[in-house]
Amino acid sequence: MSTSPHEAAGSAAARQLLVVQGLSKQFGGLQAVADLDLDVREGEILGVIGPNGAGKSTTFNMIAGALEPSRGSLVFDGEDLTGLPAHAMAGRGIMRTFQHNKPFASMTVRENVMVGMHRRLKGSLWRVLLAGAGVVRAEREAVRRADELVAFVGLDEWRDADVDTLSFGQGRLLEIARALASEPRLILFDEPAAGLTPSECERLSDIIRQIAGRGIAVLLIEHDMRFLMGLADRMVVLNFGRKIAQGTPAEIRSDPAVVEAYLGDLGAMTDA
Ligand SMILES: Nc1ncnc2c1ncn2[C@@H]1O[C@H](COP(=O)(O)OP(=O)(O)OP(=O)(O)O)[C@@H](O)[C@H]1O
Ligand SMILES: [Mg+2]
Known part of the structure; x- marks a missing residue:
């Protein structure tokens, strides 16, 4: 097997960049994100999956400073950034792309x-x-x-x-x-492959791999399981705002809780 350019991310030597603990977001009576823990290392690609409405974008919005968390903490490169606005997050090196393009x-x-x-x-x-x-x-x-x-x-x-x-x-x-x-140090991609042709998806994969290869941490939301499983070093699975599983793509694929949450999408997952 060939080694991936961001393989260093899997070693203990790669520095932990983002540590999120107990992150929660409430919209009125709806618990969109509940008590979420996750961490990302420099040069690591962390995939985030989950059914529609699972709280993936809300999680990204909190990490990028677009939404203030109801509870929990967000530490980036050793600094507590919980609740800071987007421009302050961007100033520290946290950047996001949107689920829908917004060029000038x-x-x-x-x-x-x-x-x-x-x-x-x-x-x-x-x-x-x-x-x-x-x-x-x-x-x-x-x-x-x-x-x-x-x-x-x-x-x-x-x-x-x-x-x-x-x-x-x-x-x-x-x-x-x-x-x-x-010049971000952490970049958040919210469904970057959505609407792309297969060849554009391939190019996107290459680009994301190279970004991680430069030591940038990548958080990646994607519904396209094949795309994500080929890219992610580790994955986190959300369902109804809660983390139900975490592990390597191979571990996630065979996790009973994930299989249950996805039901109809099983084929897509086992194909990956
Ligand atoms: N600004 C908001 N006000 C009220 N409810 C919201 C708001 N943003 C999101 N929600 C709700 O929070 C829940 C989580 O939404 P979120 O957009 O984070 O899901 P998602 O996992 O990104 O879903 P999708 O796969 O469809 O993009 C949903 O029930 C959604 O309707
Ligand atoms: Mg979303």
Whole structure:
């Protein structure tokens, strides 16, 4: 078997980056997320699965600072970030992509990626360059980095295209480049494969693997079991807001609680 680029994540040497304990979210009478514990290491891909309404996106929203937890704690790189807003989370290096694309309209691909660089202000290359080297050089460096990211996701041919002209799948890739522009240390993907063609899915897999290979921690929600099981180092399964299982893809596939929660989707899981 060939070794994966993010294999270091499985070793004890990889540093724990995110530790979530007892995380809970209540919407009125609905317990959307209940007492959730999870942790992610640098360079690790942690898959999150569960039926519709299981609380996956709500969990991501809390980790990204879009929703304030009702209870629980969130420690990132040793710092308690519980309840901080999204811009503060982004400033620490926690970035998310959305279940639905949200590019900045009427801008080029490159410009969209450059906007992403502004998202992370604290300690950013952008600020250092502005302070030290003047605006023109900073601009040139920003363009160079944007182009690097555009190429990384395979959109170089569309670099100067208006984002409105991109296909759905290309929009997804752009969103990833934009998220990477902020130099995240943890990136949250909410159903990134949804709506993509099989070849786009393959490219997406490669990109996510390479992101983890750079030491970035990846949290990945995905309904497409085949896609997720081929990528994740470990998986967490949610059902009605609760974690019902955790383990390697092979362990998850044969976990009776998971099999029961999924019922109809069993075929898709055992095929993976
Ligand atoms: N802002 C909100 N206000 C009230 N209820 C909400 C809100 N956001 C989510 N919910 C509810 O919380 C529960 C969990 O929703 P969530 O979106 O986290 O599920 P999910 O696992 O991401 O589902 P899906 O697979 O369909 O994306 C659902 O019952 C949902 O209706
Ligand atoms: Mg969701």
